[in-house]
Amino acid sequence: MDAAEFRRRGKEMVDYVADYLENIEKRQVYPDVEPGYLRSMIPTEAPLEPELYEDVIKDVERVIMPGVTHWHSPYFYAYFPAATSFPAMLADMLCGAIGCIGFSWAASPACTELETVMLDWLGKMLQLPEDFIAGTHGHGGGVIQGTASEATLVALLAARCKAVRLAQASDPARTEAEIFSKLVAYTSDQAHSSVERAGLIGGVRMRKVPTDSKYAVKGETLKNMVEEDKKAGLIPFFFCATLGTTPSCAFDHITELGPICNANKIWMHIDAAYAGSAFICPEFRPLLNGVEFADSFNFNPHKWLLVNFDCSTLWVKKRSDIIGAFKMDPLYLKHENQESGLVTDYRHWQIPLGRRFRSLKMWFVFRLYGLTGLQAHIRKQVGLAKEFESLVKADKRFEICADVIMGLVCFRLQGSNELNKALLKKINDAKQIHLVPCQLSGSFVLRFAICARTTESRHVQEAWQHITQLTFELLQEPCH
């Protein structure tokens, strides 16, 4: 394909994408295919000779689309949202075209510098404490990671490194292996599985902190566990708080937890993967109070801030904490500006070496929506969740299972877990809308998350009508 053909095909592709997204609600939100469906639809070997573009594009509808779960359909209410917007998609095209691998400042100065400034822009939108803002002289700053899972792992590994240094400073005879065996990390029993996984990868024990009636961790509970572990000769070193838990969007009490972590030299990381985007709205910002006690803070603009996957933003108070943990400097990656103190080499802030020019997506989205446009998006989706909540509340057969604070509604039919499992199965088998469940206090609960940028009140009303129709049918069945 030469540039002339790329121009033509590119324009066609933009039309295809615009048509796909404009008409997405006409497609069934969840596919009908069975596991392994695709293998029989394409050859077993890559083609020896080039094929025609027309044939490839025809196969997108024949092979790919039948197996796509349409995350951007207004009938998709599962998991948490995956952000998308036209400005972010355009920026991603440009990112592909530039195609740099921005592991160091020298590898593409714009890639590094725009990222630092975008993380400052976003940090200011969230009113993060000054310590997290890089500016020109700051000791902290932000970085784009691929996912919240990576951000948590990076924070845990940095904390582990710091804890070892600290323990050896007070007793140089202690070996790294002996210290590792004593380290203990903590997180909520509602935390995302990626936090526990970070502990597994980091080779440290991870204790689950029980939550209160609102599914949030309280200061006192963590304090007791830390004291108990210290008495047993362990070294508490890391706590991952969650703001906006995956099952029910609960918020740990970080104003209580932060001082406990600081007093015990425990690194506090905040995982706000989904809810973090909402902190750009002044009415939600109080939920972030206590971030001043944190060592690191992360959320996913690729969930709720209109920046397409992947874009997970991580801020640290002391950049030296993460650079110290991951620094490797082979000759082939060195450059003459690196010791100047003026440049950031993001390869030291992450696990992979390579990195895409992801900040372009943020720059396009922030400029083309403005803060007010982004706030309007968050508020609209929270409003839709509230609308769904009032529909549920008005039907006495159902109950709301957790406070509706953002765009997630946890609800269930009053009755057994089996009944609710049967309802969810009916809903997902019908494939008109798509939901996933969660477990709250032993109950099987349905999660209704407002996901698509294009979800409107009529879709929510339609979804509720559909759910109540299926409930009616379910309750007619003899076994219920």
Ligand code: PLP
């Ligand atoms: N943390 C929380 C609270 C989440 O809700 C999720 C995903 O939904 C994650 C972490 C994992 O996110 P990622 O896919 O970016 O690793």
